[in-house]
Amino acid sequence: MLRFYVEVARSSFRRLLIYRWANLAGMAANVFFGIIFCYVYIALFRARPTAAGFDLRDTLRYVWLMQALTMVVLRFSWYDLMLTIRSGEVIADLAKPCDFTWYWFSREAGASVYYLLYRCVPTYLAGMLLFGIGLPGEWRVLPAFALSLVFGTGLGIAFRFLYNVIAFWLLEARAVGGMASVVALFFAGTYVPLPFLPGAMRTIALWSPFSGMLNVPTEIFMGKLSGADLLGALLLQAMWLVALTLLARALTAAAARRVVVQGG
């Protein structure tokens, strides 16, 4: 059965290979936003050399890691599952002799691997070329970063699955999805580095599942988290991952019991 899920992931990886130009255009958008944020931080850091333990170079690395990793973890306006629910195609996927949740998780995992290779790496390289920020951290943090990115990607998939599966109950779930995406992106750190958030807001963000999606992998790669803090962050990620996945499975099971398909 595992081979089946690997095959699902591989086919979604291969499907994305076709859309070379779309990926390039998307990368151009990531780079453009990266440039804007870099100039904003360069201007802000003229007033003081460090903030919340970040200097300018740290902040620019954070910005580029966010732009690089967003499409791996939190592909915004992802409504693929929602659209199958609305069109009724979902019934074919529910009837497949495999687990519905794992099916979508593998599909999305394959896409994430694609974006890691063809979006994340080139985007960060563009940041290195444009702003001379160098590699984000030392090689020895890579194993922890890799583990944290796997957790983060899982969190991103589970979260997107959740706001898509709402379509079983709401006809127009896109508005909910749009809002959920912005909230997630904000508290994952794409708008402002989470260490810059004021007191209570930062605490909420760091305990939320969103920090684990992008902020935790990024801070680990930059060497900002180590020792007990690092272990705690990984543990929190793992706990949120289990919780969101269980919730996703429970909602799917509840939906599958009441699903009625129109037409022939």
Next chain:
Amino acid sequence: MLESARDDLRLYRHLVMQQVRAQAQYKANLATDILTYFCVTFLEFSAVLILFGPFPTLAGWSVGEVALLYGLTSICFGFAELFGAGIDLFSETIRRGEFDRVLLRPAGVLLQVATSDFKLRRLGRITEGIAIVLLALRLLPHGLHWTAAKVLLVGLGIGSGAVIFISILLLGATFCFWTVETTELTNILTYGGREMMSWPLHIYNAGLRAFFLFVVPLAFGTYLPACYLLDRPPPFGLPPWAGFAAPVTALLFGAGARAAWSFGVRHYQSTGN
């Protein structure tokens, strides 16, 4: 000429009102939609307030000044989104072959495309922009002394900026006649342009500054008016009243986009299925 312009305006109002009435049927739904949109855009803006926690100034501009610029840009972009969103969806229209049907109807092509996706919920962004401008005026340490010229310039700037944003959408739609993969590229200039214009232009390098003043003149929409309101010198030694040229730049850019669009319509070949 005048006759047909009046007919077009009447038809535009008719097509838009038709969608407004449809959306007004579900009042609770519409209210939550507008409120949601307001909250989402306001969350985006909160990034500005948060950054001015640890940092006192942004290249010499205070939080009130940046917020004023941000709010004006939001209003400007909000109007562009309200009136131009149909153009943004054009790649779909082409791909489904629906454009053939548009061409067959005895009405202006652009008129039909522009009115195809009029959503009242986009009022949420304009409301957010107005709220931010009001907040900014309170954050400015000495307030703002309004004069007739300042009010006029803000109005001209927002209108011109919106026309330029819509022209960008139109250029993006024009590319759809030859390739369907352009929405992401247009997004760079629309959403990216909005983000870029939300921050003072003088933080960017000379190339970007020149591009958004003289190639895609979005900076005329909100940055130059903001400079005028705040008694800041415009970039490249432009005179302080340079912002009043906004309608001219918008007309030139819009005419260019319009010409490209007409060329595209004339050379349209259906997807043929």
